[in-house]
Amino acid sequence: MRSRSVRATWEEGLRCTVDAGGFPLTVDEPRSVGGSDRGPQPTDLLLASVSSCFTVALAYCAARQGVELVDLRVTATGVYDGPSFASVRIEVSSGCERAALRQLITAAEKVCYVTNTLRRAPDIEIALAEERNRADTP
Structure with missing residues (x-):
């Protein structure tokens, strides 16, 4: 792995x-x-990861399907609920034909690492790093 x-x-x-x-x-x-x-702030970076990964996934799928992207923009908006987001909305806009864009969105949903990771709620382990000899510390 x-x-x-x-x-x-x-x-x-x-x-x-x-x-x-x-x-x-x-x-x-x-x-x-x-x-x-x-x-x-860290939450902006999380949303940046969502929007950038989905943009790259759309571009990847467009290239594979021979679709020319026109003025592609992807906006990720998180709605706070305490110390987390209750929801994240991804909005895709482009000057290309809407039917083609819908197909690209469906394809991109399958290959976007960030949105797939968030949907599957990965296990998160927090551990104390192994102690290093202070002389080894830069």
Whole structure:
């Protein structure tokens, strides 16, 4: 079974830097909740993962079906319910024909890793990392 890891390193306050496949991302909270507003908040990144993965899935399916995409946009909106989203709505718009777009959406739903992961509610395990010798710590 393949796996993928992304590492976050705390910087200060409510801000951290995330190494996502060699691409650094700054994640923070808004000032209204104690952050410094230097980057998107984690829930925005979750919605970004949903909208970007579904966009890529649509483009993949369009290429396989020979459909030319015109001005494709995917918006993911989460509705808060306490410390989680109660629902996420994905809205797809494009200048291509609506019937073709509906077919692409159906196909994309089958191959989008992020939406499939959220639908299947994966087990989440939180564990304490193995202790390293302090001399080995960078």
